[in-house]
Ligand code: SF4
């Protein structure tokens with residue numbers, strides 16, 4: 102492990118960019134209220150971490166799908182390792198250095214670039230050093246295995262939250278007990294006490310959040326469909342970073358309102374909707390502008406992303422907050438479709454979505470190194486083909502732009518649209 | 525040494541049954557004969573699955589492995605995608621092409637992404653009458669033991685329902701004894717490797733282990749007893765340039781170890797799920813104890829895989845092994861897209877460095893025979909170890 106800290110903390114740059122976007126959006130006559138609220142949330146998120154660091158207050162980093170609502174209820178600033186690292190890379194262009202630093206630590210290319218790079222980011226000091234690392238095995242071996250190395254790099258303690266694979270009462274109780282242990286760990290390390298009332302309120306808000314997500318999904322069934330591809334990232338990030346937070350509810354309500362108005366006015370995300378698409382996995386985040394342009398050019402709109410947006414029918418009970426958090430972990434769409442177990446139900450979710458949203462075709466963004474997800478490429482292609490929905494597989498790397506070029510992607514997508522046109 | 529290493533030449537007469545089984549797997553004469561008697565065969569994947577339960581049902585437990593050599597994995601790639609570990613792709617391809625068409629069932633654990641998805645796709649495309657996946661905890665706490673106990677219990681109940689009869693405690697106790705006997709014999713085999721000049725090569729030990737997954741346990745115990753007997757009288761003693769240990773991902777192709785030994789490396793220890801991690805700990809069963817409880821404890825506490833937390837448990841045992849077998853260098857082999865072992869590598873290398881044990885990290889495909897560039901790197905590693913000794 103030889104990477105020396107050669108960079109300064111870049112989170113301040115993300116905060117400044119987010120603030121700039123808020124100002125630009127406000128100044129723009131057509132600026133969406135939801136965008137303003139979203140970037141404001143992001144700026145505040147970064148500021149909270151930076152302030153905690155500056156004041157020497159305890160803050161914790163946590164992996165994806167980690168129940169950070171616990172941290173909010175304990176008033177501990179939190180830093181989402183994956184999203185913070187890759188937002189930083191996007192805003193400051195540090196991708197290559199982060200990936201190289203990960204490789205220099207001895208992380209082989211077996212490890213998905215998202216994790217190689219985020220570990221590299223900590224080694225380089227691109228992200229502020231947390232006081233604790235929290236991680237779980239959701240949603241893959243990369244997350245399950247990332248924590249110990251991050252602890253070592255950051256010279257801090259950590260807690261591994263084990264989330265059992267299958268969803269049975271015994272496993273839920275196991276997870277509840279794990280959550281209790283983790284709260285004990287955090288109380289001891291941070292000196293903060295769990296505020297159980299606040300946790301219940303957070304869970305109640307999460308339930309509201311879920312309802313709004315479901316409403317948003319419902320509105321996207323309209324023809325023409327009103328939501329733009331970048332919006333998907335915002336929804337995802339909001340769920341990752343702000344579970345049960347009032348500002349997230351305000352943002353989601355704004356999105357819902359805007360979509361409802363668009364549906365009412367018959368206004369689609371693209372001027373001439375020709376192709377309704379299902380997106381599987383995450384499109385390359387560094388190509389969002391490019392994809393948006395293609396979407397406009399070809400009249401192709403992503404109407405559903407069931408791996409992330411299919412929230413099912415489950416409900417949370419604020420009176421039993423820990424049990425609700427445990428149950429919630431089995432409701433997370435990614436945990437059902439991307440993680441597993443692969444069941445007839447999870448396959449049906451995809452085919453049902455294709456029907457409900459009247460999709461013409463599906464695009465599976467096969468992320469290099471995301472093993473458990475890519476293992477479903479054929480399964481979902483076969484299932485969709487049975488209901489006559491063609492699926493295009495685009496090999497890509499969700500964070501590394503050198504994996505393929507815009508031209509290659511354009512060609513593939515164009516051919517797919519031509520195929521859809523001929524049908 | 526060289527003449528002994530010539531392919532196909534064996535001086536130990538008692539080695540043949542193991543070789544025979546491996547050369548004909550998955551369609552070995554014994555498995556086919558077993559089926560012909562109308563007895564069931566169940567495939568198990570990963571060392572966290574208690575074979576004893578299958579054995580106690582009067583069925584034959586067979587470990588799912590892939591092709592024994594590196595090969596094109598067109599079907600594996602098409603079904604599991606190119607970025608799943610080459611072990612799972614190789615297994616699936618073998619399954620898709622009918623290699624395991626005699627299986628009555630497939631039992632796996634939620635051990636890692638590769639294994640989980642292999643199970644999923646096996647059930648979707650290869651299809652078997654019975655399938656079950658157990659949640660395998662990643663921790664070794666009391667709570668995790670309790671969870672695993674219930675998982676095994678649930679598996680046993682589903683299995684019994686499928687079979688149409690109950691597995692009696694006495695049968696389970698007997699199976700524990702039989703499998704423990706295999707572990708004991710394998711331990712004795714490894715004792716020979718501690719000698720300055722062991723009478724058996726590392727490659728041969730892997731052949732023995734491969735056979736242990738593929739033949740009835742009772743027969744395996746008999747064959748291994750014969751081999752041990754012969755080892756105690758044989759005048760074969762091997763020398764090498766350095767004492768090595770292999771650590772890392774699953775391995776079945778003994779040619780990989782042979783390629784290292786042909787260059788003068790003496791492979792005296794290994795930390796693989798197809799070697800030491802498979803047999804190392806016995807099931808300890810008290811007179812009045814629930815055998816399922818004993819199984820849960822043994823399987824979760826066994827020499828940990830890289831998937832387990834904390835990793836130090838695995839590292840400590842690797843270091844203990846290295847000391848015990850007087851290892852001078854460690855070769856880590858990580859097969860393509862095996863994330864758990866790849867993730868452990870930086871921390872393991874640094875632990876071994878603290879012990880002044882150099883590590884050679886090799887990225888390989890499952891089934892590799894270790895030729896070409898690997899040989900060059902092993903050669904350089906051996907030279908470095910020799911220079912270090914001087
Ligand atoms: S990209 Fe895939 S493998 Fe990587 S962290 Fe995300 S889910 Fe895991």
Ligand code: SF4
Nearest residue numbers: 609611636638639862
């Ligand atoms: S441990 Fe590695 S090689 Fe074994 S199944 Fe899992 S990913 Fe594949």
